[in-house]
Amino acid sequence: xxxxxxxxxxxxxxxxxxxxxxxxxxxxxxxxxxxxxxxxxxxxxxxxxxxxxxxxxxxxxxxxxxxxxxxxxxxxxxxxxxxxxxxxxxxxxxxxxxxxxxxxxxxxxxxxxxxxxxxxxxxxxxxxxxxxxxxxxxxxxxxxxxxxxxxxxxxxxxxxxxxxxxxxxxxxxxxxxxxxxxxxxxxxxxxxxxxxxxxxxxxxxxxxxxxxxxxxxxxxxxxxxxxxxxxxxxxxxxxxxxxxxxxxxxxxxxxxxxxxxxxxxxxxxxxxxxxxxxxxxxxxxxxxxxxxxxxxxxxxxxxxxxxxxxxxxxxxxxxxxxxxxxxxxxxxxxxxxxxxxxxxxxxxxxxxxxxxxxxxxxxxxxxxxxxxxxxxxxxxxxxxxxxxxxxxxxxxxxxxxxxxxxxxxxxxxxxxxxxxxxxxxxxxxxxxxxxxxxxxxxxxxxxxxxxxxxxxxxxxxxxxxxxxxxxxxxxxxxxxxxxxx
Amino acid sequence: xxxxxxxxxxxxxxxxxxxxxxxxxxxxxxxxxxxxxxxxxxxxxxxxxxxxxxxxxxxxxxxxxxxxxxxxxxxxxxxxxxxxxxxxxxxxxxxxxxxxxxxxxxxxxxxxxxxxxxxxxxxxxxxxxxxxxxxxxxxxxxxxxxxxxxxxxxxxxxxxxxxxxxxxxxxxxxxxxxxxxxxxxxxxxxxxxxxxxxxxxxxxxxxxxxxxxxxxxxxxxxxxxxxxxxxxxxxxxxxxxxxxxxxxxxxxxxxxxxxxxxxxxxxxxxxxxxxxxxxxxxxxxxxxxxxxxxxxxxxxxxxxxxxxxxxxxxxxxxxxxxxxxxxxxxxxxxxxxxxxxxxxxxxxxxxxxxxxxxxxxxxxxxxxxxxxxxxxxxxxxxxxxxxxxxxxxxxxxxxxxxxxxxxxxxxxxxxxxxxxxxxxxxxxxxxxxx
Ligand SMILES: Cc1cc2nc3c(=O)[nH]c(=O)nc-3n(C[C@H](O)[C@H](O)[C@H](O)COP(=O)(O)OP(=O)(O)OC[C@H]3O[C@@H](n4cnc5c(N)ncnc54)[C@H](O)[C@@H]3O)c2cc1C
Ligand code: SF4
Ligand code: SF4
Numbered sequence: 046x047x048x049x050x051x052x053x054x055x056x057x058x059x060x061x062x063x064x065x066x067x068x069x070x071x072x073x074x075x076x077x078x079x080x081x082x083x084x085x086x087x088x089x090x091x092x093x094x095x096x097x098x099x100x101x102x103x104x105x106x107x108x109x110x111x112x113x114x115x116x117x118x119x120x121x122x123x124x125x126x127x128x129x130x131x132x133x134x135x136x137x138x139x140x141x142x143x144x145x146x147x148x149x150x151x152x153x154x155x156x157x158x159x160x161x162x163x164x165x166x167x168x169x170x171x172x173x174x175x176x177x178x179x180x181x182x183x184x185x186x187x188x189x190x191x192x193x194x195x196x197x198x199x200x201x202x203x204x205x206x207x208x209x210x211x212x213x214x215x216x217x218x219x220x221x222x223x224x225x226x227x228x229x230x231x232x233x234x235x236x237x238x239x240x241x242x243x244x245x246x247x248x249x250x251x252x253x254x255x256x257x258x259x260x261x262x263x264x265x266x267x268x269x270x271x272x273x274x275x276x277x278x279x280x281x282x283x284x285x286x287x288x289x290x291x292x293x294x295x296x297x298x299x300x301x302x303x304x305x306x307x308x309x310x311x312x313x314x315x316x317x318x319x320x321x322x323x324x325x326x327x328x329x330x331x332x333x334x335x336x337x338x339x340x341x342x343x344x345x346x347x348x349x350x351x352x353x354x355x356x357x358x359x360x361x362x363x364x365x366x367x368x369x370x371x372x373x374x375x376x377x378x379x380x381x382x383x384x385x386x387x388x389x390x391x392x393x394x395x396x397x398x399x400x401x402x403x404x405x406x407x408x409x410x411x412x413x414x415x416x417x418x419x420x421x422x423x424x425x426x427x428x429x430x431x432x433x434x435x436x437x438x439x440x441x442x443x444x445x446x447x448x449x450x451x452x453x454x455x456x457x458x459x460x461x462x463x464x465x466x467x468x469x470x471x472x473x474x475x476x477x478x479x480x481x482x483x484x485x486x487x488x489x490x491x492x493x494x495x496x497x498x499x500x501x502x503x504x505x506x507x508x509x510x511x512x513x514x515x516x517x518x519x520x521x522x523x524x525x526x527x528x529x530x
Numbered sequence: 531x532x533x534x535x536x537x538x539x540x541x542x543x544x545x546x547x548x549x550x551x552x553x554x555x556x557x558x559x560x561x562x563x564x565x566x567x568x569x570x571x572x573x574x575x576x577x578x579x580x581x582x583x584x585x586x587x588x589x590x591x592x593x594x595x596x597x598x599x600x601x602x603x604x605x606x607x608x609x610x611x612x613x614x615x616x617x618x619x620x621x622x623x624x625x626x627x628x629x630x631x632x633x634x635x636x637x638x639x640x641x642x643x644x645x646x647x648x649x650x651x652x653x654x655x656x657x658x659x660x661x662x663x664x665x666x667x668x669x670x671x672x673x674x675x676x677x678x679x680x681x682x683x684x685x686x687x688x689x690x691x692x693x694x695x696x697x698x699x700x701x702x703x704x705x706x707x708x709x710x711x712x713x714x715x716x717x718x719x720x721x722x723x724x725x726x727x728x729x730x731x732x733x734x735x736x737x738x739x740x741x742x743x744x745x746x747x748x749x750x751x752x753x754x755x756x757x758x759x760x761x762x763x764x765x766x767x768x769x770x771x772x773x774x775x776x777x778x779x780x781x782x783x784x785x786x787x788x789x790x791x792x793x794x795x796x797x798x799x800x801x802x803x804x805x806x807x808x809x810x811x812x813x814x815x816x817x818x819x820x821x822x823x824x825x826x827x828x829x830x831x832x833x834x835x836x837x838x839x840x841x842x843x844x845x846x847x848x849x850x851x852x853x854x855x856x857x858x859x860x861x862x863x864x865x866x867x868x869x870x871x872x873x874x875x876x877x878x879x880x881x882x883x884x885x886x887x888x889x890x891x892x893x894x895x896x897x898x899x900x901x902x903x904x905x906x907x908x909x910x911x912x913x914x915x916x917x918x919x920x921x922x923x924x925x926x927x928x929x930x931x932x933x934x935x936x937x938x939x940x941x942x943x944x945x946x947x948x949x950x951x952x953x954x955x956x957x958x959x960x961x962x963x964x
Pocket of ligand 3: 087088089090091092093094095110111114115144145146147148149151
């Protein structure tokens with residue numbers, strides 16, 4: 046396929062907001078019987094899940110995952126029981142999922158129960174519902190804020206705004222709203238020439254790599270290693286990934302998204318940036334299943350199309366990849382959803398498996414840009430088996446190290462810690478992480494989840510970086526983009 | 531491209547963690563992959579080596595003198611007495627002053643939450659002041675909201691079991707706990723963080739409030755036992771604080787699942803594993819393997835080339851020179867049974883069992899259950915054996931509850947077997963890396 050054949054990516058920021066305009070007080074439209082709870086009978090009441098729940102550990106009012114999942118389900122089947130409102134106290138960290146020795150799909154049960162609770166029991170005119178709907182649909186408001194980032198940042202930072210937020214909407218005034226970037230990632234991507242430029246860059250990188258590292262393909266490596274390691278650089282000229290950047294790295298931290306672009310192009314990948322909605326994570330956590338479904342439909346369609354063009358899907362946010370890979374197929378039945386789930390990867394893990402990322406990092410350095418980090422593995426990375434990855438990779442880079450601050454949950458869990466009623470719980474959960482961060486031999490933080498990063502910064506005052514930014518600094522250098530232009 | 535290491539341990543329970551630690555002592559790169567959480571979270575945190583002989587004789591005063599008499603095929607017989615001792619040394623180094631019992635070969639008798647006494651080789655320091663052999667009457671304190679420990683009943687059982695001291699039990703309300711089904715982690719967190727709680731006397735820290743609740747019930751007893759919920763990260767501080775406030779020794783009575791001492795032990799092990807430089811991946815299962823069969827033909831046992839980790843549908847290849855299988859027994863899902871057969875799900879290692887399903891168990895639930903011994907048979911290097919007693923693979927070792935030939939629940943040997951076989955499997959795996 047030539048460049049001319051390639052469909053140009055539509056980078057306008059509000060294109061997909063036109064078809065179904067956001068209306069916060071709209072009554073939960075879709076629904077019907079939600080009965081997505083296979084596996085309840087596998088629970089043998091060992092309570093392992095309960096001992097892993099960070100909310101139950103600090104909040105006496107939360108009955109825990111065993112109750113929210115299998116027990117509530119049994120109750121409901123036996124008598125005419127409504128979903129208990131305590132399900133709204135679950136933060137959707139999904140820790141209970143990986144705890145259960147019997148593979149009971151706890152978070153799927155919680156998501157379903159929350160959906161049913163919101164649909165059937167929540168007053169659609171209540172402050173809580175409106176607030177939750179707004180928090181869950183951050184993606185819908187972000188384009189507005191991003192259009193006037195400076196104004197938004199000032200207004201959101203005003204104490205009057207924060208006071209109003211707390212009084213009117215129940216959004217805690219303790220937190221500072223995340224800043225909006227003056228240029229979104231998609232704006233940057235469009236200015237840079239979109240997918241066509243990426244294709245060109247990737248090709249240049251492949252040529253450059255073959256010229257500077259001919260030894261990759263020569264002696265010293267066995268023939269098997271050769272095909273496995275250096276081989277891909279020349280044998281597959283069509284290395285292609287579709288990037289699911291999610292909302293946060295588009296509107297708030299485009300530097301993370303740009304780092305991904307640099308690292309992938311360095312390895313000779315052509316990057317597609319398909320149209321996309323929110324991954325749905327905040328909607329699941331707020332029981333807004335119909336909203337989540339609409340987003341999922343767009344994402345599955347657009348990402349599915351990229352799959353057909355031979356791209357694999359990569360995400361830089363661990364909650365986004367979790368959502369696409371686990372929650373989508375658990376909750377929705379959309380054509381192609383299994384395919385999208387099975388071909389979605391964490392962006393760093395993808396490179397570890399498809400390239401020799403460790404060897405590429407061996408002996409690199411990041412200069413003065415970064416020092417040692419206090420690293421927190423987000424729950425949603427942990428659940429995907431990615432808990433040790435960042436520490437392992439940074440070991441290869443000279444002069445930086447990531448000190449793991451332990452396995453406690455950060456406590457913010459997306460929109461959870463933004464709600465005034467959860468703020469205290471959220472900080473209690475996070476206290477262990479804050480202490481470990483303060484004890485670690487590092488004054489900067491590192492994580493792959495945007496909301497964990499907010500919480501880390503809020504609790505310690507540390508500046509927080511994303512693993513991809515460190516990898517970009519090591520592999521490409523800090524201002525490669527400037528040099529290349 | 532696969533993720534590459536020298537030794538890959540599959541399973542993160544006591545056996546897998548020990549194997550990783552032992553392997554990491556060699557000059558090799560070790561990775562541990564564990565799917566779900568291990569049975570340590572259910573276990574009492576006690577390390578039993580051998581409490582009863584397979585014939586039922588016991589409680590045994592000295593487990594080590596009984597080990598040489600174990601039948602052929604028993605995991606201890608496979609690794610030998612010396613390895614059991616070395617494994618315990620490794621454990622003692624990891625546990626440091628969090629555990630007691632290394633000073634003697636004799637089993638200690640630990641009172642349990644049911645009021646029985648259990649022979650064990652290593653026990654948490656928090657348990658030590660409560661040993662049945664220690665002097666002094668004991669007050670046991672239970673909580674209204676924690677029905678798993680009925681202190682008056684446990685005390686009565688202890689006396690009936692003939693302990694050489696008087697035991698008395700009381701039930702009180704735990705200050706700061708409202709709900710009947712609060713999680714044990716909730717109790718531990720309150721005490722760990724000494725959170726402010728509401729009491730009749732106003733607001734105080736949870737530790738002071740608990741001490742004040744217990745004080746009026748304390749007679750002349752020089753020691754007080756609580757269910758094992760006294761803190762998690764700062765358990766030692768909590769216990770010391772309570773002891774100071776009450777002016778007596780404070781101990782914990784090990785509880786049934788889920789168990790904080792088990793979780794604390796898990797933390798100790800994982801800290802040691804991290805310090806040893808082992809790379810850890812959790813939350814994803816190993817589901818399949820590939821061998822070099824195509825290259826080498828049929829001569830000798832096959833080598834495992836790589837294993838496949840399932841990450842929500844994506845297959846992530848992991849390659850190593852040597853592999854350790856430590857996936858647990860029927861509880862850990864390392865051995866599975868269906869109506870047709872009993873099998874080991876990753877490598878399909880041979881698991882001997884009667885062809886007729888009705889021979890897998892006996893009618894008496896407390897009888898000698900054949901299924902309790904189901905597991906993988908191994909040679910003395912702990913390599914799984916096929917039906918013809920030949921190694922299944924050249925580079926696979928097995929350890930822990932996945933092994934057959936012993937009944938950990940009846941023998942009280944679970945922790946010891948996991949340690950000893952994990953130690954030997956890990957050490958051999960490291961030695962055999964070319
Ligand atoms: C309720 C209970 C109480 C006990 N009490 C005591 C006691 O008081 N004293 C004592 O000494 N012993 C006790 N034991 C026994 C002891 O805990 C076990 O015998 C021993 O710890 C087994 O350890 P293991 O590492 O072999 O297996 P497990 O602890 O079962 O660990 C197996 C691990 O492998 C993982 N795994 C399984 N399949 C895969 C896969 N495909 N890929 C990746 N990972 C996988 C599992 O998720 C798990 O983490 C008790 C056991 C139970 C169940
Ligand atoms: S998802 Fe997290 S907060 Fe919710 S029940 Fe499970 S462990 Fe608890
Ligand atoms: S961990 Fe699984 S089996 Fe155990 S109580 Fe929770 S849901 Fe039930």
